[in-house]
Amino acid sequence: xxxxxxxxxxxxxxxxxxxxxxxxxxxxxxxxxxxxxxxxxxxxxxxxxxxxxxxxxxxxxxxxxxxxxxxxxxxxxxxxxxxxxxxxxxxxxxxxxxxxxxxxxxxxxxxxxxxxxxxxxxxxxxxxxxxxxxxxxxxxxxxxxxxxxxxxxxxxxxxxxxxxxxxxxxxxxxxxxxxxxxxxxxxxxxxxxxxxxxxxxxxxxxxxxxxxxxxxxxxxxxxxxxxxxxxxxxxxxxxxxxxxxxxxxxxxxxxxxxxxxxxxxxxxxxxxxxxxxxxxxxxxxxxxxxxxxxxxxxxxxxxxxxxxxxxxxxxxxxxxxxxxxxxxxxxxxxxxxxxxxxxxxxxxxxxxxxxxxxxxxxxxxxxxxxxxxxxxxxxxxxxxxxxxxxx
Numbered sequence: 001x002x003x004x005x006x007x008x009x010x011x012x013x014x015x016x017x018x019x020x021x022x023x024x025x026x027x028x029x030x031x032x033x034x035x036x037x038x039x040x041x042x043x044x045x046x047x048x049x050x051x052x053x054x055x056x057x058x059x060x061x062x063x064x065x066x067x068x069x070x071x072x073x074x075x076x077x078x079x080x081x082x083x084x085x086x087x088x089x090x091x092x093x094x095x096x097x098x099x100x101x102x103x104x105x106x107x108x109x110x111x112x113x114x115x116x117x118x119x120x121x122x123x124x125x126x127x128x129x130x131x132x133x134x135x136x137x138x139x140x141x142x143x144x145x146x147x148x149x150x151x152x153x154x155x156x157x158x159x160x161x162x163x164x165x166x167x168x169x170x171x172x173x174x175x176x177x178x179x180x181x182x183x184x185x186x187x188x189x190x191x192x193x194x195x196x197x198x199x200x201x202x203x204x205x206x207x208x209x210x211x212x213x214x215x216x217x218x219x220x221x222x223x224x225x226x227x228x229x230x231x232x233x234x235x236x237x238x239x240x241x242x243x244x245x246x247x248x249x250x251x252x253x254x255x256x257x258x259x260x261x262x263x264x265x266x267x268x269x270x271x272x273x274x275x276x277x278x279x280x281x282x283x284x285x286x287x288x289x290x291x292x293x294x295x296x297x298x299x300x301x302x303x304x305x306x307x308x309x310x311x312x313x314x315x316x317x318x319x320x321x322x323x324x325x326x327x328x329x330x331x332x333x334x335x336x337x338x339x340x341x342x343x344x345x346x347x348x349x350x351x352x353x354x355x356x357x358x359x360x361x362x363x364x365x366x367x368x369x370x371x372x373x374x375x376x377x378x379x380x381x382x383x384x385x386x387x388x389x390x391x
Contacts, residue, residue, distance in 0.1 A: 015170070019135075021061050031064070057111075058135055181212060214243070235266055244273045273288045284305060298327045
């Protein structure tokens with residue numbers, strides 16, 4: 001599909017597609033302590049403080065699912081398909097199963113996934129949280145997720161993806177289809193901590209109707225074998241809005257091919273893609289694609305990359321205007337830390353290492369819209385730890 005796939009393709013025969021069933025956990029306090037620590041690292045709070053609901057899948061088993069607010073539904077995708085006959089009108093409509101070999105594999109060997117829905121007019125008082133977790137070594141997890149924000153609703157999801165501490169290798173294929181109805185708002189924050197030898201292939205497509213908004217935040221600070229994702233958002237309704245933010249770190253041995261595409265096909269639609277990436281020995285290919293199909297649309301793409309300790313940082317911004325009257329722009333920059341910035345901070349009492357660390361921390365600390373205060377504090381701490389590791 002992309003260059004990364006050619007450079008680091010995966011062999012499905014290297015992975016198992018079956019894992020033993022895990023016991024359902026009715027109370028989050030009973031989640032295994034080692035698992036709970038990993039969940040916390042990706043923003044999933046096992047005390048569920050400030051959360052409107054929780055979904056946790058371990059390997060191929062849903063081990064916990066509970067909502068705390070009326071008007072917000074959350075369950076495993078197989079249960080949702082049984083309870084709602086109309087769900088067939090949403091499954092595999094945004095994403096075709098023959099898109100590539102990964103979507104085909106998810107269709108042929110399904111391992112659950114989540115269904116999350118906010119009913120018309122419902123505003124989530126707190127975010128709901130979900131986690132897709134791999135515990136079995138060598139397991140290939142294939143999930144199918146459906147999110148529906150009904151008309152005039154406001155839904156915030158924090159989803160964390162992680163692996164058990166003992167896991168050596170694994171694979172994750174995630175097919176996600178998001179539907180943002182008229183006047184609705186969906187904030188989707190995804191935090192990845194997969195592991196150094198895990199290959200990750202999310203496939204996501206979002207449809208936004210008139211006056212709707214999607215805010216997507218993606219954060220990957222820890223080593224991962226390879227990650228390849230290029231979510232597409234179709235703004236099909238008048239005045240629909242899409243905002244994408246990503247913060248990426250690639251250590252030695254990691255390959256990240258991450259981007260976003262937004263298709264603006266209705267009057268008054270707006271889009272913004274902001275990406276920050278640091279390589280300290282790994283590879284980052286940062287993509288952005290804005291497609292303007294009608295007059296009067298506005299969109300901006302910004303990609304900035306920082307290279308520490310070698311590595312490859314490649315920015316690929318694309319703008320496609322199909323008619324007169326589109327307004328689209330992009331800004332891309334790749335380089336090393338400016339020596340003048342280091343000297344400026346050293347002149348104010350910092351040594352060189354402290355100056356570099358301060359610059360790196362500031363570069364990664366992008367103001368991400370919609371983050372709860374407690375999660376922002378955890379991410380700030382994770383950023384500090386990451387920049388220390390890179391130094």
